[in-house]
Amino acid sequence: MTGRRYYITTLTDWHRHAQRFANSHWLALSDDDSAIASRELTDAAPALPGVSDTARIIVLIDADEGVHLALDDDAAFEALPHPFAPKAISHAAHEALAAHGVAPGSTTFDAAEAIARAHPLLRPRVF
Numbered sequence: 001m002t003g004r005r006y007y008i009t010t011l012t013d014w015h016r017h018a019q020r021f022a023n024s025h026w027l028a029l030s031d032d033d034s035a036i037a038s039r040e041l042t043d044a045a046p047a048l049p050g051v052s053d054t055a056r057i058i059v060l061i062d063a064d065e066g067v068h069l070a071l072d073d074d075a076a077f078e079a080l081p082h083p084f085a086p087k088a089i090s091h092a093a094h095e096a097l098a099a100h101g102v103a104p105g106s107t108t109f110d111a112a113e114a115i116a117r118a119h120p121l122l123r124p125r126v127f
Helices: 011-018 065-073 091-100 110-116
Strands: 004-009 023-028 056-064
Touching: 004 011, 004 065, 004 091, 011 023, 011 056, 011 065, 056 065, 056 091, 056 110, 065 110, 091 110
Parallel strands: none
Antiparallel strands: 004 056, 023 056
């Protein structure tokens, strides 16, 4: 059984774990890369044109519990609260997502709705 969670990380760190995900979708967060959305990548895939390996991304990862526990232990991945929890995202997450219209004090659901305007597959669904 798999579950979905939102994380903020870098493209390099996402790629390091990507083979363990059942599915994932991401959106680049920097102003330079903001129009770049997720694409299917494999270990043999070339770098994406116009996207730095150190580009910060928000990613929705569908994976089993063991993968999510491993990502929670990886300092390169900032897990956002469950989308339906009434808990605000961190200040660092807000700063990373502000360019997409995420207001201070937003929940993960609010943030996901805002970024879904740029990448519809990041819209929250029943988890």
